[in-house]
Amino acid sequence: EVQLVESGGVLVQPGRSMKLSCAASGFTFSSFPMAWVRQAPTKGLEWVATISTSGGSTYYRDSVKGRFTISRDNAKSTLYLQMDSLRSEDTATYYCTTGPLGVYHGGWFAYWGQGTLVTVSS
């Protein structure tokens, strides 16, 4: 059974940094691109970033480019999202997700974690 378990979400002040983790199990982690999708409270879903199987290719939505870094450790079957210079508009539940994805487009999000809440507020 595919399992994705996110952690690291907390209350943080604007301008600060934090790092999310997603522990994967039940599938060959190194064979799948991975992505982060977020959902602001009572709002819709928004793709954030995608990373290739090796980690050599990454792709970000414009609003997080230069502030967020997606990475992975295939030996540990873990996905990460380093978030710097956080803004109030980054407040959301962040989901780890995977499926038959292309890094830049294509594919679909077949599996989702339960999400971790990031709150950016002073």
Add this chain to the structure above:
Amino acid sequence: DTVLTQSPALAVSPGERVSISCRASEGVNSYMHWYQQKPGQQPKLLIYKASNLASGVPARFSGSGSGTDFTLTIDPVEADDTATYFCQQSWNDPRTFGGGTKLELK
């Protein structure tokens, strides 16, 4: 970005048929996917590539469409189908989601 437009809400009675629409601002070929999200839960894939049923999803759910107009149909609707349904395209860069359609049962 490709904008996906969904009706905000629908209300139907159990046993009825319901169609949820999603219109794209530009063509997405058949790369439209549908997700169900219940309150407090993560999204769940229902339909991929317009009309393909995801594993474990009841056959009451079906999808159709191509280009810019897509439909998710539930027939018959059951009480457990109360949820918000999102469409998502992956043909154009970046991937985008619709605003969601909240399905309520009468």
